[in-house]
Amino acid sequence: MDRLPRRIAHLDMDAFYASVEGLRYPQLRDVPLVIGGRQVHWREPVPDDLPRERIPLSAFARLRDYRGRGVITTANYAARQHGVGSAMGLMKAARLCPDGILLPVDFDAYRAASRAFKAVILRHAPVMEDRGIDEVYIDFTHAPDGQRDGGRVLAERLQRAIRAATGLSCSIGVAPNKLLAKIASDLDKPGGITLLDEADVPTRLWPLPCRKIHGIGPRTDERLQAMGLRTIGELAACPRETLIERFGASHGAWLHEAAWGRDERPLVTASEPVSLSRETTFERDLHAVHDRAELGRLFTRLCEQVAADLQRKGYVGRTIGIKLRYEDFRVVTRDQTVPTHTADAAVIRRTAGLCLKRVDLTRRIRLLGVRVGNLARPDGAAPAAAPRPRIPDLFDALD
Template sequence: MSAAESRRIRRIAHLDMDAFFASVELLRQPQLRGLPLVIGGGRRAPGWLGDDALEALPPEQIPLEAFRRLGQYTGRGVVTTATYEARQYGVGSAMGMMKAAKLCPQAYLLPADFERYRAYSARFKAEILRHATVMEDRGIDEVYIDFTDAPDGQLQGGLVLAQRIQQAIAEATGLSCSLGVAPNKLLAKLASEWHKPGGIFILMPEEVTQRIWPLACRKVNGIGPKASARLAALGIETLGQLAQVPEQQLIEQFGNSYGAWLHRVAWGRDDRPVVVESEPVSMSRETTFERDLHAVADRSALSQVFTNLCTRVAADLQRKGYAGRTVGIKVRFPDFRIATRAITLDHHTQDAAEIRRVAGQCLKRVDLSRRIRLLGVKVDNLLPLEQAQAADEAARNRQASDPQQLALPFTDNP
C-alpha cells in the first residue's frame, strides 16, 4: 500500500441547491432578484398572470406591479419554496400559504413550474457526474457524492473537488449550490447548511465532536419535535449532552433501534453508503394531533388537516418528479391501534385534488366513531413522472385496441 493510499480517508459530500425553485425562477425573471419571493399555490399555466398582453412580454420585461403578492392569496395551498429574503420573515417550505401570507404579505408570488425545475435538476446532476461518478440522488435539488476515490477527492479534505463541482454547476446552469464534505452522510448534510448560500464547509474527522456537540439535537434530520421534547425533559438539549448519556439508557428511554441511533448520532457516526440507484417506493405525510380529535365534533379542523396532508404529499411528488397509482390513509386511535385503507387507480397521479378525493374515499371505509390521535396520507406504486405517463398511455392504447377490456376506475385494497 502506498503512502497516499494509507492516508486515504472516507469523504462524503452533501450538495444542496440554494433555494432551487426560486433560483430557477429568478433566472427567468431577474427583476424579482433581491426581493421576497414565494413559489407555490398552484402550477404555472397559461393565464397565470391574468393578462395575455403581459404574458406575451419577455419574462424579464414583466413589470413588478404585474406580479401577485402573497397577501392576495386565498386557498389551502402550501409553500413550495421561498427566497432567503422571504425566509427571514419565517416563511418556509411546506408551510400553509395563508400562514405565510400573514408573515410576509409583501412577498411576490409565482406558481410552480416543475417541468422547468426537473430540466435544471438534470443539468446540475449531469455536471456532478462529469467529476464524480458515485452520486446518490436524493430528490430534485440535493445529492450525496462519494469523494473518497474520485479524482482529487482527497485534496484539502475534498475542497478542491467541491470547488470544481460548484463552479461547473454555476457555469452550466447559472445557479448556486452549497456543499458539506465530511466523513459520512450524517455529517455532510449538517455541514452543507453551515455556509449557505453558495458556501463550502470541510469537516475533518478530528473536528467532528468539537463542531457538532454545541448543536441543538433538533438540527439532526431524524430528531423531530417530539423526540426533541422528550430529550429536553431529560435535560438533553445539545448533541454534546446527548453524547454523555450511556447508550443503554437511551435504549431504555427510546427503544432498541432509535436509542442506539441517537447514541451514534451524538458521536457523529454513520456507516450508510452512498447509493447510486435509489428510487422511492412511496411518499407520505402524517401528523399527530396535540389532542385527540373526533370526526364529528372536530370536523372542520380534521378536514383542513386532511386537505393539507394531501396537498403536501402532492407537492412532494411534483417536486421530486414522481406519480403514484395507490392512494392510502392511516388512522391511529388513542389506544394506539391503527387502521389503514388504500385504493389503487387505473392510472398514476400527482394531483392534489385527486389524491384528496381518493383518500377521502379510503377514510369513509374506516370506523370513525372513536377519536383520532394521528392521521396520515400516502401514495404508493411510484414511477418517475415520464415513465408513469408512458405507462398510462400504453394502458390506454391497450384498452382502445381491445374494447372488451374494462377499465375499472380503481381497486380497493384492504
C-alpha cells in the same frame, strides 16, 4: 498502499425552486419571493407574447392578495429574512411579508433543472446517491481531486461547473460520512463549502441543537429536551444505556452514535421506488355529495397523473390505494390489489374508486391522494405511453 480516508460530500442546492424562478424572472432575484399554490395570478394584464424578464414587478401577485389554505413550498433568502419559510401557511406568510411575490409551483421546470445539475456532478464524480430533486450525496474518496485539501478542490470545481451549466448555486459539506456531510452542507448557506472531520465533532457539532442531526424530528427533540438534552454535546454526554432505555435498542443506539458523529451507511447509487403517488390539498374543504363534480374531476386527474408517471418511468403496479385527509386533519388510507400489474389510468381510477367506497364520505375532505405500489418493470423494459382512455367525470364511488 495506504487506504484513502473516506470523503463523502452532501451537495444541497440553495433555495432551489426560488432560484430556478429567479433565472426565469431575473427581476425577482432580489425581492422576497415565495413559491406555493398551483395557479398563476397576475395583478394586472400580462400579454402572452411578453418575455418573462420584461414582466413588471407590479404585475406579479403579492402575498397580501392570497386567500386560501395553501402552504409554502420554498422561499428565497430575501423572504426568509422576514421569518417566512417552507411548510408555513401562505396566509401566515402574508402577515409576515405582505409585499412578497407569490409564484405557483412548476415541478416540470424544477425537475429539468435537477436533471441538469446532477448530470454535471456525474461528469466529475461518478459515484452519487440521489436524495431528491435538490440534494445528493457524492463519494469524493476516489474521484479526481476528491482528497485535495480535504475535498475542497473538487467541491469548488463542482460549484463552478454547476453555476456555469445552470446558473444555480449550491452548498457542499464534505466529511468522513453522510451524517456529518449533511450537517456540514447547512452550516454556511448559501454557496458555502464546509469541511468536517471527526476531530471537529466536539467544537463544531456538539454546540448545535439536536435538531441539526438529520433524523431527529420534532417529537424526538421534544423528548430529548424533557430529559434536559438540548444540544448535540449534551446528547453525546448522555449514557448510551439511558438512551436505549428511553428510546429502544435501535433508536437509542443510533442517537448515541449520531451524537458522536459516527455513521457507516454506504452510498446507495441505484434504487427502485416502492410506490408512486399524487395528492392535492383543496383550497376549501370539499364534500363528496355537494362538490361531487369537482371532486370527480380532481380524482380523475390524480389517477391520470399517477398513470402518466408510471408510464414515463417504466413501471407497472398491482396495489392501488387512496388517501384522504378530513377537515379535522384525520387521515385515512385504503388500498386494493388487482390481479395483474398495470399502468392503465382507467384501471387505476376504477380500483381507487372501489377504495373510496370503504371510507366515510359524509365528512368534508381537505386532501385527496392516489397511490400505486407493488411496482415492477414490465418485461424488463419501460412500456410505451398508451393513449389516455376516456374516464368518467363523476365521483363514481358514490353510485
